[in-house]
Amino acid sequence: MTVAPILELDSVSHAFQGPRRKVWVLKNVTYAFEPGTFYTILGPSGSGKTTMLSLASGLDSPVDGRVLYRGEDVRGMGLARYRNRHVATIFQSYNLLTYMSAVRNVTTAMEITGVKGGKTRAMELLERLGLDEQEAKAPVLELSGGQQQRVAIARALACDVDILFADEPTGNLDGDTAQEMVEVFRELAHEQGTCVIVVTHSQEVARQSDQVLTLTKGKIARRGR
Numbered sequence: 079m080t081v082a083p084i085l086e087l088d089s090v091s092h093a094f095q096g097p098r099r100k101v102w103v104l105k106n107v108t109y110a111f112e113p114g115t116f117y118t119i120l121g122p123s124g125s126g127k128t129t130m131l132s133l134a135s136g137l138d139s140p141v142d143g144r145v146l147y148r149g150e151d152v153r154g155m156g157l158a159r160y161r162n163r164h165v166a167t168i169f170q171s172y173n174l175l176t177y178m179s180a181v182r183n184v185t186t187a188m189e190i191t192g193v194k195g196g197k198t199r200a201m202e203l204l205e206r207l208g209l210d211e212q213e214a215k216a217p218v219l220e221l222s223g224g225q226q227q228r229v230a231i232a233r234a235l236a237c238d239v240d241i242l243f244a245d246e247p248t249g250n251l252d253g254d255t256a257q258e259m260v261e262v263f264r265e266l267a268h269e270q271g272t273c274v275i276v277v278t279h280s281q282e283v284a285r286q287s288d289q290v291l292t293l294t295k296g297k298i299a300r301r302g303r
């Protein structure tokens with residue numbers, strides 16, 4: 079049975095202006111991402127992984143080609159609307175509001191995206207990700223890296239998005255915590271049907287994903303498990 083893609087890169091190329099000329103960092107990339115799948119993107123430094131993530135998540139528009147969400151060009155939909163309604167992004171720096179508590183970070187994101195459930199739902203999600211009540215109410219700056227990562231994931235989950243992007247999410251976590259994050263990603267994909275797309279340098283994280291894309295010099299050089 080073929081599954082309709084949730085996200086497509088259609089002949090996507092992207093360049094940055096260098097000192098003398100344009101430098102192409104993504105070259106004619108075409109790929110269809112399906113729901114319910116945990117993808118990892120591997121590749122050497124500078125191969126275009128983060129650029130691919132920022133185009134796919136609507137932070138930027140490609141110089142050439144299209145990004146389609148359920149068949150619709152995200153540029154036509156409006157990048158802000160696409161980002162706010164359909165995707166969540168987790169960066170290594172977590173992008174949390176550090177002076178607020180964990181639970182407030184989650185409820186603020188829910189308010190912005192118009193999702194109901196308030197504090198009760200936020201607490202439930204934080205608890206599911208292993209934070210107790212005291213931790214959920216503490217300013218996020220007082221939490222460890224792994225706990226802050228969980229808050230970022232809870233915030234993404236609270237917004238009911240169907241695509242989750244993460245850029246090196248396990249980069250500064252210890253082995254056990256990184257493994258827990260991988261399990262959260264797998265569960266999200268396999269039990270909630272989320273399309274999870276993670277940029278990583280870790281072969282171990284890639285090994286546990288459903289599909290691995292390897293980028294080399296702006297092209298998908300390899301796809302597989």
Ligand SMILES: Nc1ncnc2c1ncn2[C@@H]1O[C@H](COP(=O)(O)OP(=O)(O)OP(=O)(O)O)[C@@H](O)[C@H]1O
Pocket residue numbers: 094095103121122123124125126127128129130
């Ligand atoms: N805003 C920018 N302006 C100019 N050049 C950029 C910009 N962002 C990225 N680049 C260049 O584009 C190329 C690809 O960068 P990108 O960050 O996508 O690679 P990456 O595979 O994610 O690397 P890393 O693993 O080191 O994070 C690099 O040569 C980088 O210098």
